[in-house]
Amino acid sequence: MASLDRVKVLVLGDSGVGKSSLVHLLCQNQVLGNPSWTVGCSVDVRVHDYKEGTPEEKTYYIELWDVGGSVGSASSVKSTRAVFYNSVNGIIFVHDLTNKKSSQNLRRWSLEALNRDLVPTGVLVTNGDYDQEQFADNQIPLLVIGTKLDQIHETKRHEVLTRTAFLAEDFNPEEINLDCTNPRYLAAGSSNAVKLSRFFDKIPGFPDRKRFGAGTLKSLHYD
């Protein structure tokens, strides 16, 4: 596959929400047996059939970049992480359904990832406040996934599921809630699987596949 056909999707979220388990489930269709702390970034590849079942079907490799760390990291770690945010085609935000703060922190994650080309020094000028206009001209498809659904008691499920309204009011992203230790949530034909392939289909169907944030200060070529 030529490098021009790269499709890069970031997986962002707080420490311990289950990004590595999720990526493993998406790419290998298996449950991750021994999850451990992600240092730096771990990548995995998912083979995706674009427009499956239609004559225009095409197979893509989707790279899922699972970036470790938390929003409150030292600025040196944030600057190092910033090198992974180049040329992103899609973002998956992951939060933990049992931990409210992780969904609140998703806003800061989106600022960190999407603000890259506005601030060339790599230092965030905003103080973390959520600015709705930033998302107005954002064209990267977004997906929000809530994990650890199995750890929420049946009676509280409804309340928890209606609580996660991040981005919903302005951007209306897709939203999936699942449990990464159980592959049946993403079984073929389930509504979650449909949402997932719809999300992945949005990426290559992107008008002229604009590369977002082609690096202002750093000109790195990695062909």
Added chain:
Amino acid sequence: MSFLIDSSIMITSQILFFGFGWLFFMRQLFKDYEIRQYVVQVIFSVTFAFSCTMFELIIFEILGVLNSSSRYFHWKMNLCVILLILVFMVPFYIGYFIVSNIRLLHKQRLLFSCLLWLTFMYFFWKLGDPFPILSPKHGILSIEQLISRVGVIGVTLMALLSGFGAVNCPYTYMSYFLRNVTDTDILALERRLLQTMDMIISKKKRMAMARRTMFQKGEVHNKPSGFWGMIKSVTTSASGSENLTLIQQEVDALEELSRQLFLETADLYATKERIEYSKTFKGKYFNFLGYFFSIYCVWKIFMATINIVFDRVGKTDPVTRGIEITVNYLGIQFDVKFWSQHISFILVGIIIVTSIRGLLITLTKGMYFVSSVLLIRMSMPLEYRTIITEVLGELQFNFYHRWFDVIFLVSALSSILFLYLAHKQAPEKQMAP
């Protein structure tokens, strides 16, 4: 009447401290997490509140505020409560939460946490035997026994921490130790990092495609399970799976490399920031302080060695002694007594503030405070010492000073060694291509 007023003052200040501890817990320690068990927060705030009141009582002691008998009463009460919490409640809850996390023992967690607590108490008691703290006058469960044990643990920890801090602080602040980092170094490392990621991706793509073709051809890749499965897989292994394991090993090695590169890049960024910080006014100021502080640390280490070698224990209050020396040297007429009282009060205040800050960052709270009290006793002039001695009974204070010096020295020397090794290793890594 005055007793009631004093008690109400004490109680209001305790409530204030409790609220402060609660807020600190929520804002700083648990900023990114959701609190599920409020018990932890309550215990933390209660311990914090009582510890702060103890320090408050010391200050009142020096200032002469409040009635002497009510002070004495509050001291005793405070000490009892803190010891109770420290020796009984906190270890029990720690054990309880540890046990709850282990799935196997979930049903009988109460029983197991009691067992854990009993083992803790046993070791805690045994701790006292090799040390010369047992006084035949008092019974088994007296306050002196408990304090002495808590004091030993606390003094050890404090000496360890201050030994490390005494060496680490100047190392961090002084720019002499900073390596020179340029932008090109960082860019080069980032290039390497991204190249490694690309290599990982291309290998994973091959693996994914291979797995897909295998799946489509009907060769499901089963992991060998059990003894016979392994024997079978040795003889009849599909060529596809052999390739996969080889590539998987290469991928593992590359992933390890990418982690190393990430950490090195983060390190370089941090160094670069420190260099920039040291060029600002604030940075220069801290650099200057760093030099002074390092001299102070060296002096402290030196004094600790002398104390041990010459078997001497600090008897005079250092502030008074310092003022005496200056007065004699400079020949200035100085009302020593008047000034020494105020200066020692300020010193005690500084020690308290820095202790509080240091303590709020470390874990072992209560022990730290009790042992701080023991050591503060050394810095205070004789007349203030009486009440503390009266409350805490006849503990062998000399022993504690000696013990502190030993541990402090050991900790400082080992952290010097450790930092030296780490410093040496880093520039060598950079030179490797």
